[in-house]
Amino acid sequence: MAEFDGPTELVTAARDTYESGYRRIDGYSPFPIEDLFHAIGDHKTKMPLVVLIGGLIGCFSGFSCSITLRSGTIRLTSAAGLPRNIAYAASKAAAANPGDSTAIKNLASAETGLGGTLSRLMMVSSNIPI
Numbered sequence: 083m084a085e086f087d088g089p090t091e092l093v094t095a096a097r098d099t100y101e102s103g104y105r106r107i108d109g110y111s112p113f114p115i116e117d118l119f120h121a122i123g124d125h126k127t128k129m130p131l132v133v134l135i136g137g138l139i140g141c142f143s144g145f146s147c148s149i150t151l152r153s154g155t156i157r158l159t160s161a162a163g164l165p166r167n168i169a170y171a172a173s174k175a176a177a178a179n180p181g182d183s184t185a186i187k188n189l190a191s192a193e194t195g196l197g198g199t200l201s202r203l204m205m206v207s208s209n210i211p212i
Contacts, residue, residue, distance in 0.1 A: 176189040
């Protein structure tokens with residue numbers, strides 16, 4: 083262990099130590115010294131590869147969960163046999179012709195279907211641990 087007054091002395095000593103045959107050496111400073119890394123020999127590490135693989139696995143897992151949960155929600159929404167825009171279309175038809183009993187029945191049916199779908203969605207979301 084040694085202490086140096088400046089970065090040039092540290093780099094020189096590290097280079098001399100490496101050239102003497104020592105390979106398991108390390109140098110520390112309160113600020114980055116680019117030449118120090120090269121003076122003690124570029125250490126080969128597998129850490130960047132491990133981080134890349136972990137990041138890719140995490141990214142793939144996140145997208146898989148997102149797609150799985152999204153497809154489950156879509157199945158719940160279409161389980162009532164109603165596309166999402168039927169309630170909107172029924173409300174437009176009922177607003178355009180409030181005296182049409184068929185339009186009002188369609189609106190009531192669409193609202194009932196959406197209410198059932200929302201209740202199933204709430205049951206599923208309350209069972210998902212956070």
